[in-house]
Amino acid sequence: MRHSHTFKKLFLITAMSSGLLLAGCDGDDGKDGKDGRDGADGQSANGDASAQLAVTTSGFVITDDAILVAPDAADGDDITEALSVALFDLPEDALVVLPKGRFVVTESIVVNSASGLTLTGHGIHETVLDFSTSYGDDAFRFQGGNGITVRDLAVYEAPKNGIKATNVNGIHMTYTATVWEGELEANNGAYGLYPLKSQNVLLENNYAFGSADAGIYVGQSENIVVRNNTAKQNVAGIEIENSTMADVYNNIAVGNSGGILVFDLPGLDKAYGGNVRIFNNHAYSNNAQNVGAGVVGLVPPGTGALVLATSDVEMYNNQLTDNATTAVAITSYLLVEPDLASYPANFGATMGDGWSPLLKNVYLHNNTFARNGADPQGELLQPIIDGYGSNLNSKGSPQTFPAILYDGIGELLSNVGELTAFNALVSAEAQADGVNYDPYSADDLICANSNINGNPAPDYDEVNTGLVYPNDPADLTQVDGNGNPLPHLLIDQMVNNTYLNCVQPRLAPAVVNFRNNIYGCTGDDLAEAACAL
């Protein structure tokens, strides 16, 4: 049978009649109440019962102008086709609603260049999409577009990534879950929530469980707020990678291999990030075996937080407890790739773009540390672990593993002028942005002060700061036959510290502009306690 209608027209009619059947309404102004605010007609979305189809468990109002996907589907139904069709060629500011229940999806759901889209279920427990039999890779992928919200739904067992958003300006995920059930295994999915190359990223109230890479990951993006999320039993709980202007606060990272990671990795299109603030989070018991691959696979199990090769990071008011290896590791990329001679060949291009194996201006203050370092692990750290656990450290006797561990090698090599040849690799643009291999100035220092020892009294002295290499060349006492520095494994108490005893200026807060509202510490959280500190 042939139709003279376009597909789009046919589809809208289908959507409308579904809406009519369910709601008996004809509203189609496309504005009211999608964000919980009043629509253009001035009527309250919340107050007008006739315009309200349903309310999600998080309190979001679903209005009668919504496009309903498979509204009559029963538990266990495959809603792939309805979902694919509904999300193709969307009108602007569409509200697309998934049904209540647990459903099967057998393909990746791809959404292109959506503008103002809200995709919602009925709640994080109420709408569950099971991708365990999917032939696709990602569960959802949003490519391009602006002002996109995903909310009130859960994605289970995606073959690859959970909810990916790439090159979106304005991506908001809230009350979503990405879950791989059971044990943490290498063949679980890679990333849970996965905004990439995006601007104005707001991730809040989400739950990420079981990813073999990062549960909540933001990569190569700018202007980012990650708050009030829980990341549990992933390889990396929360990871900010090659990203700029990010605030990560009021989150819980528990049971991961590494709780909160701030990475700059070489070779990416956005060569480096910075201005990352990690505050008021609780990272505890991140002691899962690391089943990951690639660089994240090197994260020592038992790491509360790890800053790798990223400059301009401020970490404060966090509680870092019960992490079996260390509470906070701060390391250059030289720990991952120690062969300096290989850098020009392998990393020359990315170093030209401004990526640096070094990190500068990392400032830890007012964090609370308790019961970390009980059973340090990780192949990457093994010689360091052995040294602190034996006589082969600066104290000459076995020590509780440092709660704050700084590799110091990049700073040392810079300070002795060993890396100045790398300056020739750095583009003029990156140099103007402050990337260099000169000796560290005061602005570049790694600082840790005013941190709190939360250990019970008998262990009071056993919260330590460790430096693998002395950052000051004057303290260099051990070199090998070729004059290369050897690990010194310096260690001292964290409180009343001798190491890393300096302060740095505070970093600027991140600002997320989503659909012309401002989110974060300068916006809707202006009065939030975490932001006041």
Place this chain on the structure above:
Amino acid sequence: MRNNKKTMMAALMASVLMTACGGGGSGSSSDDDDSANSSALNAGAGAPTGAEGNCNAATTGVNWDALMSETCPNLSDYKLFTDAGDPTAGPTRGGVPYDLSTSLFSDYTSKYRFVFVPEGKTVGFNESEALDFPVGTVITKTFALPANTAMPEGDERVIETRLLIHRADGWIALPYYWSSETEATLAIAGKRLTDLTTINHQGQTLTFDYAVPKAADCTSCHSIVPNLTGPDDQREQIFLPIGPKARYLNKDFTYPDGTVYNQLQYWAEGALLAGLPADFTRVEKAPVFNDQTHLASLSERELNDKARAYLDINCAHCHRADLTLPEGYAGAAGSSGVQLEYNRNYADSPGKFGVCKDPVAGGMAGYPYDVIPGNADESYLQFRIETTDSRHKMPELGRSIAHREGALLIRSWINQLPRASCSPAP
């Protein structure tokens, strides 16, 4: 054998004669170009009128107006083929068949490609990117699975026809699935065909699922994406054709009348292509690679060239950045740092080809770097192009089985690359 130009012009003349009565029903041709050339390949093809289209319009030629505005339920509504049930031959007046020297692997399907350019319009030459097809252009690509991949001329099952349509507001893609012998129907949500079989070049029977992509999937490969430069950057991705670049069209093609001629020159002499450099030797040319290519007899230079073309056409629609792209845009996977364009200089930055580069997203135990020169066995890139596990496979879309011949080409390439710091000790 290369036919001489005289033969070709005779063939063209013949087709002009035939078109006298075949004029498109869509009315006037566009007037912003040179007046229609009566000997042009697309003479008499008709053109969009600018009026709203109708999927049921009774046009004698291509239903241009429907193509420009309507998403029709059936492929036949667009009147692109003289036999509506056969998208592999017999394009409606104006359609020109073409193929590519090295092409995307799609589960051993044969592909039938046609380009339809509105009468009076010409395609602009582009040195390295897809040719500049004017608004109104329609490209059809039909996928058919041969019963035996070694005998592509034999029995085959026509599975799907994909359209790329250049509308006034940009390109769009529409997938049509051959739901019966006579009709292909719109498949917005794609289509999964289970347990298809073919016999490969080695005589083995392959059984696999074939996935007709969803309409939304097309954009995953066909778009370039903006590097958003700040919080106020609202630029959108741009949809583009991938295959019809000069370097892949720069080869001989056997036309239905038996004419054998270089495609670019055929288009240029048929007034379909403008701006082809007078010095034809300057036009970029990708080598031919297909399942019949005998790797062992290739020189090192030929092997490298074919591998680079294979990586380009199979990977670089996503894995690309900078070079000849518009300023501020990259492929969808440009951010991964692995960039595999044919015209990227390997020696300048082996790392962009994945050499000694840690896998960033995911990764796999036992594959420490994307590419380890001299050790394809432990190169993650090699693993990804061979596996069918959707957690790792590359390309992400359009491949359900491994391309044995292509994978061997890349394996040989990795193993002969200049050694790097991550290479095994000699």
